[in-house]
Amino acid sequence: MVEARQDGDDCLLEVRDLTKIFGEFRANDGIDLKINSSEIHALLGENGAGKSTLVKMLFGSLEPSGGQIYWKGDPVEIRSPGQARALGIGMVFQHFSLFEALTVAENIALSMDNDVPIEKLAEQAEKLSREYGLPLDPNAHVADLSVGERQRIEIVRTLLQNPELIILDEPTSVLTPQEADKLFETLEKIRSEGRSVLYISHRLEEVKRLCDRATVLRHGKVTGACDPGQETAASLARMMVGSEVKAVTHHAGAAGDEVLLKTTGLSAPARTPFAVAIKNISLSVKKGEIIGIAGVAGNGQSELFEMLSGEFLASDANAVAISGKPVGKLDISGRRLLGAAFVPEERHGHAAVSQMSLSDNMILARHRSDAKVFLEGGPLKIINRGAVKKAAQRIIEDMDVRKSGDDPQASSLSGGNLQKYIVGRELDRQPAVMIVNQPTWGVDAGAASRIRQALIDLAENGSAVVIISQDLDEIFEVATKIAVINEGTLTEAEPAANMTLERIGLLMGGIHGEDHGSEASHAH
Amino acid sequence: MDLTQAVILTIMTAATPLLLAAIGELVVERSGVLNLGVEGMIIMGAAVAFAVAKLSGNPYLGALCGALTGAAFSLLFGFLTLTLVTNQVATGLSLTILGLGLSGMIGESFVGQAGVPLNEIAIPVLSSIPFIGPLLFNQDIIFYISILLIFGVSWFLFRTRAGLRLRAIGDNHHSAHALGTPVIRTRYLAVMFGGACAGLAGAQLCLVYTPQWVENMSAGRGWIALALVVFGSWRPLRVLAGAYLFGAVTIGQLHAQALGVAIPSQFLSALPYLATIVVLVLISRNRRLTLMNTPACLGQGFVPDR
Numbered sequence: 001m002v003e004a005r006q007d008g009d010d011c012l013l014e015v016r017d018l019t020k021i022f023g024e025f026r027a028n029d030g031i032d033l034k035i036n037s038s039e040i041h042a043l044l045g046e047n048g049a050g051k052s053t054l055v056k057m058l059f060g061s062l063e064p065s066g067g068q069i070y071w072k073g074d075p076v077e078i079r080s081p082g083q084a085r086a087l088g089i090g091m092v093f094q095h096f097s098l099f100e101a102l103t104v105a106e107n108i109a110l111s112m113d114n115d116v117p118i119e120k121l122a123e124q125a126e127k128l129s130r131e132y133g134l135p136l137d138p139n140a141h142v143a144d145l146s147v148g149e150r151q152r153i154e155i156v157r158t159l160l161q162n163p164e165l166i167i168l169d170e171p172t173s174v175l176t177p178q179e180a181d182k183l184f185e186t187l188e189k190i191r192s193e194g195r196s197v198l199y200i201s202h203r204l205e206e207v208k209r210l211c212d213r214a215t216v217l218r219h220g221k222v223t224g225a226c227d228p229g230q231e232t233a234a235s236l237a238r239m240m241v242g243s244e245v246k247a248v249t250h251h252a253g254a255a256g257d258e259v260l261l262k263t264t265g266l267s268a269p270a271r272t273p274f275a276v277a278i279k280n281i282s283l284s285v286k287k288g289e290i291i292g293i294a295g296v297a298g299n300g301q302s303e304l305f306e307m308l309s310g311e312f313l314a315s316d317a318n319a320v321a322i323s324g325k326p327v328g329k330l331d332i333s334g335r336r337l338l339g340a341a342f343v344p345e346e347r348h349g350h351a352a353v354s355q356m357s358l359s360d361n362m363i364l365a366r367h368r369s370d371a372k373v374f375l376e377g378g379p380l381k382i383i384n385r386g387a388v389k390k391a392a393q394r395i396i397e398d399m400d401v402r403k404s405g406d407d408p409q410a411s412s413l414s415g416g417n418l419q420k421y422i423v424g425r426e427l428d429r430q431p432a433v434m435i436v437n438q439p440t441w442g443v444d445a446g447a448a449s450r451i452r453q454a455l456i457d458l459a460e461n462g463s464a465v466v467i468i469s470q471d472l473d474e475i476f477e478v479a480t481k482i483a484v485i486n487e488g489t490l491t492e493a494e495p496a497a498n499m500t501l502e503r504i505g506l507l508m509g510g511i512h513g514e515d516h517g518s519e520a521s522h523a524h
Numbered sequence: 525m526d527l528t529q530a531v532i533l534t535i536m537t538a539a540t541p542l543l544l545a546a547i548g549e550l551v552v553e554r555s556g557v558l559n560l561g562v563e564g565m566i567i568m569g570a571a572v573a574f575a576v577a578k579l580s581g582n583p584y585l586g587a588l589c590g591a592l593t594g595a596a597f598s599l600l601f602g603f604l605t606l607t608l609v610t611n612q613v614a615t616g617l618s619l620t621i622l623g624l625g626l627s628g629m630i631g632e633s634f635v636g637q638a639g640v641p642l643n644e645i646a647i648p649v650l651s652s653i654p655f656i657g658p659l660l661f662n663q664d665i666i667f668y669i670s671i672l673l674i675f676g677v678s679w680f681l682f683r684t685r686a687g688l689r690l691r692a693i694g695d696n697h698h699s700a701h702a703l704g705t706p707v708i709r710t711r712y713l714a715v716m717f718g719g720a721c722a723g724l725a726g727a728q729l730c731l732v733y734t735p736q737w738v739e740n741m742s743a744g745r746g747w748i749a750l751a752l753v754v755f756g757s758w759r760p761l762r763v764l765a766g767a768y769l770f771g772a773v774t775i776g777q778l779h780a781q782a783l784g785v786a787i788p789s790q791f792l793s794a795l796p797y798l799a800t801i802v803v804l805v806l807i808s809r810n811r812r813l814t815l816m817n818t819p820a821c822l823g824q825g826f827v828p829d830r
Contacts, residue, residue: 081704097699
């Protein structure tokens, strides 16, 4: 089915001057885009470039503020997802639109517009899923399935609608490299059937490998259209970011034999049916080391972080030790007083209170560990506003946090700037042990490189750093040693130089592997 | 009719309004909306049902108007919480307070007057079955409706596509919206169904249970119905069992008082709530079961991004 076609002859979907305005903010500004049939078209851009906004308009879940969409040459208005499906547009969402309490078959039935009995649909879904090599058990509850399996449901239910254009929003961000390979095979099969795929990603290598054409967005505008096969990763990145991204630099730093963070046989049962049990994790981080913990989302990363930070206590005080002192039963403040610092994954509501100002967010984290600086009046513990403001200002300058106003609410900052502030808030204390969960999730490339460099500098100044991340590129960029977490167990940390992407992928897959979802028993 | 039958019959009559209000609220909560105004909708339904039956002389018209009043009253709640996205807890509580006050005003001129009772309808053949015939097949129309509703709602929620969509909206309204399911419209319909059920429960109180108008005659049944939904962990058949259990407790309390049993009546009237607390503790031990049945979006406002 590989034919050279004339551009324009065979245009499936065209978008002209499409614009979406939220208040004052132009999320999409005059977008032009053309997708031909039988092509995999990449939509590239950083977080916040407007990719998701664009595809939501194509799928009818957002209403354009201006511009026109053409389907097979005819102008159309897509007012609802149902209408998009009727035209032949299917969508696989980034944040899965699945219902945890329902079964796989019920989830599939919900996205079908015609009233087919669920039993029959389950049969169809099973048949289709086998054809495309995406095994599924229609009677399993979604809550019991892994992220990869959940994505299969999304793909199968989109395919069941027999669409001509399938939109995939960042499909590989939650997959192991092996699972991603499998997805690519499916997409190539879809293309060979004469359908088209709009593939949204910020991963350049996979776009180069898979896609026929690419459109690049930056700040809501199209900044380039190209054949990704002809470009280099660097030239694509330039189109995405607008300038060269500064590469992080390593110096030979202060390494030592002193173990600053140690866990010994750390275990904890799963607290909810959707959580993961932590099984016998032993980890030791020396001065000057950065341990990167890789893994597919939902394999115990948050649970491990909560045990390390003291949000949940270990049953054995000796299971966690900071600078040689047993802290397993010590709370967060207790551990912070020993020189540890923590940055949890969720920016809003966990690392920061969105409705509070930046300086208030500083006191919330450091009122105990820096009581001497921030509190005065002895037992009265009155907040010294001046000192807090000064420290907040220092962090804003150190981390290049861009904000509007003097001391704005945390919610008014962009994701990248708030993350820089939160990381900076901890770095400002010069912690001996720093533990960060997903340090640059959803952060633009400039801010990400700033944060990574700061973590490297911290380790080189003699601290022990742990980063838990799903971004393997980030782990390779920053970590001196790499360990992999899978279903609550952690592999032994190995020097980063000895690790390859393939090996990490295999470890991430663990016993999970290729098998399909009949493992409904891991919730007790 | 022997004594056992008579006692069972009074239990059924006491259970019916609880059952009706609870099955309505169950549908509302399954769609992700928490309406704490059940008590207010019951009492409004009762006041209007009594007034219409009295003025027209037709208790069936009264019952119908009671249900319609409940639905109309819930529409007010729907407009506030779904369209204006006000806080559901506060709005529901206000609805109860408003209903209690407004119904007193409507019913003022009817205080102390004899009502127009709904008569039993004997179903031919079935009603002559020994023992259970008179209990199950010689009842008023609201009883029959209540039983049909339980099985109807159960079938609707778990066997039809529309029911599946309603449960999906309660589980995750963002996903449902992304798939093109009309979240707000479905919730309006669910809220109005809940209102109609509560209104009918009120009609039962003043046309069947005690055919007269007494101010505040709902006497906390709306709160018991809310407790029942949780007690039944959002499953219709468990709500049926719970309603009859609570009905039995209510009647048992009256008999205990008449027999001079030395248990304070306050303790007995608190029993349904104590039972609910016990059940809550028991079901929350099984987290998986709770999460599978509890509508995850319960009580959260939804603003579609457009």
